[in-house]
Every structure is written in C-alpha cells, then in structure tokens.
Amino acid sequence: MSALHPFSLLAIAAALPAFAWILPAPGGGLATATLALVLALVPDVRAGARVVRVAVLTAAPFWLFLLLLHDLPTTVAMGLRITTMVASFAWLVAALPPDRLVEAMVARGWSLTLAYLFAATLSAVPVLKARARRIVEAQRCRGLSPRGSVANRLRALRALALPLVLSALHEVDERALALETRGMGSGVHRTPLAAPPDRPLERAARWALLLLCLAAVIWRLA
C-alpha cells in the first residue's frame, strides 16, 4: 500500500466516501465502511489496529446523536456513511506520509504552499496528539489526574484544552517565520527531492475510479 502513488491513496480515500453517499443504503455504506476499515489493517499501514480503533471511536458519537434524532434505518444509513468518511481519513493519515504527498504535488507542478496546506492537514492530528500527551504528563506532574470521576476528567480536559490551543497558536507564528526563512515564500518552483513514481496502471486506475463514481451517480439519478 505504501508503494502506491500519493494521488492513488488520495483517490481511494475520496472515492470511498463518495460511493458511500452515492450507493443505496445500507448496503453501499456497509460495503464502503467495511472496505475502509479493512484497508487500515493492510500490513504496511502504520499501527493499523489503532487506526481502526480511532476511526470507530470517532464515529461512535455520531451514531449516538443520529440515534437520538432519527429512526433506526436512517441512523444505520447515515452512520455507515459517516463511518466511511472517518475511517477513510484515518487510513489516509496513517498510510500517506505528508512528505511524499508534497513531493508528488510539487512534481506535478502544484504550488508548494498549496501542497503544504494539504500535507499539514494530514500531519496535524499526530502532532496535536503528541503535544496533548506532553501537556497531560506535565499536568500530572503538578498533581492533576485525568482519571477518576467525570468531574475530575472535565477538570483535566479544561487544563489540557487551553494550553493545547494556545501553544498551537503560538507555534503557528514561529512556524510561519521558520518556513519563510527556509524558502517557502521564495516564489521559485521547488525542486522535487524524490518524486514518487506514478505508474501508468495507477493513473488508469484513478481515472477508472472517477468514471465509476460518475457512472454510479448517473445510475442513481436514472
């Protein structure tokens, strides 16, 4: 899976949610959600089991709210679609190293700033998780426990949220300065360091996915 061109990974991650919404529920959603979760378990995806757990845990609250607002068939139909979206994104984050995406985009002539925006979105989740872990450890050293009663956990959450947001905002400033000084705003076309190979078969497969999506839309509208 990691040998695939970044655009192919993006295409799969975009096609699965598209099919989930286009194909009739609940069968379509069930198939795409299952496929997205199974993709995460492909051996060379980093920490596949954890990706599945993150996807399921992230989708769970949506199921709960849907159940409160809708009947069971609607909940299942919408829930499976949302699960597909969440699982596809989680899989993409795990399977696609941001640097490969930047290299692929730059090699294709995209602007570095736009490529960075895409890649930064993918890398934001692990970065924020790592920072949150450090903040929790620091708060623990100062006697605040994130475990125990609901009140305790809420207190810990508040103590986590504020420094997390403030430090992220502070880092944005410094990172902007650092990127600028390292030539991000030079206006020159970046030299790709190791552009991932884009095989003709993969390009054809991406076009096929797009055509399949269009065909599915036409079929549903007919």
Add this chain to the structure above:
Amino acid sequence: MRTLGLDDVTFWYPATANPALENITLDVGPGDIVALVGRGGAGASTLLLVAAGLAPRVTGGRLAGTVSRGARAGIVLPTPWTQLSGMAFTVWDEVAFGPANLGWPGHAITRHVDHALERLEIVPLASRDPATLSGGELQRVIIAGILAMDPDLVLLDEPTAELDPEGARAVWRLVRSLAGEGKAVLLATSDVDALPDVADRIVWLEQGSVRAMGEPSLLAEDALCEAGLGTTVADLWRAAALPAPYPLTVVDAVQRWR
C-alpha cells in the same frame, strides 16, 4: 561594503503603541560577528527578525527607517522543534527542505546538504526521523538546514540554548569558521562567556535601544556587570571588590592575578 545595514530603524509590533526597537543603527559587513546582548525583552530577537526581513513582512507591525540587505539571509530561531518543516521523515530531507524550496538543481542540493551535515557533525543522524531527535541534535539539524541554503548573512537567536557545553563550543567554532569564509553573522545569546572568543563587536540592547556598542571588552565593564550581562569572570572580580578594569576571561584573570 556592508551585508546588513540598519539606519535609524524603529519597529512596532501590531497593536502596540511602544516600539520594540527604537532608533537602531547598525552595520554588519562580510566576516563580521556581531553579538546582541541584553535582558529578556530587550529587543534582540526582534532585531534579528527585522534583519532577516521577516518583520514586519511576516510578523506584521510597522517599521520606520531603512534596512538594507546586500545578500540572502538565513535565521535560526530559538526553539528548534517549531522550525521543523513537518514535511521530512529523515534528517537529510529536513536539511534539504530549504535548498529544494529555492529551486536549486538536485546535485547542488546534495552537495550543500552533505556539506552542512558534515559541518554540524551530524552525518550519523542523516537517516534518522527528526521527530526522534533530542533538543540539542535538533538544534544542530536546524542550523544545518539554514547553512545548506548558503546564506551570506547568518542570523542566530540563542543558537546554543539547547546544546550541551561541547555542542555549544562546536557551534561557536562553526560561527568563527563562517565568518572566516566571509559570511556576516549577527547573533543574540545569553552565553556571554563565549563571546570574548567569538564576537568582533558587542551591541548592548536595553528596552529596544542600543545602550552601548563596542569590542568584547565591553562585557567586563561595570555597567554591563551591573545589568547582569558581564562575563562570569568579570562578575566574580567585581563581586570580590577587586579593582577595575575587570578581567574579561579566565586567561585575563590569571594574568592579572600574577
């Protein structure tokens, strides 16, 4: 000939009435090493941002006066982990991030990156993930990333803050060697004990203004010691109520003692 010239520069950060820098005039020429010293908030970091052309262009704010740069500038900021590109999974790629952004051909990138890794003595780290490095290792990677871009004006903000004593000494040796190649170096540091052997000129900043400027012997003057900016040896000499002028370094003190 000057690499950097600041003429009567005053700078205000956005939404502030008081300037962070006030009436700064400073020239840095090729081969010069100029060190900025001052207490926290004195304006040294801001001056480096202005010199790098990042303030007000990126930070926002307002600038009065003239800044002239005759060359490409590279700045190393004080916290290394916020300077990672986030786009590289090896140290080599991290160091190559800047040169690649400048659109250099592949062979030039390879040459400059390999040279920068050698200079910072981090060749063994080349294939490591930057996220797994210690603060000191990361600091050297960031410095290598800037040097790989071959700037003529090197701006360093607390370059040894994350380093152990040996790492700090290596960076100071590197600074001298950069100046030997004709690069202009402007740095801010609180490691004043290293400056007598490194800097050609000292600029003492206080509340955004230049309070004094001169040779490194300035660091042994009473006013700087009073402000907590003198070298350790000068401070000790002064604390012991020994007669001025105070020695600047251990070698000076030994000579005086004899």
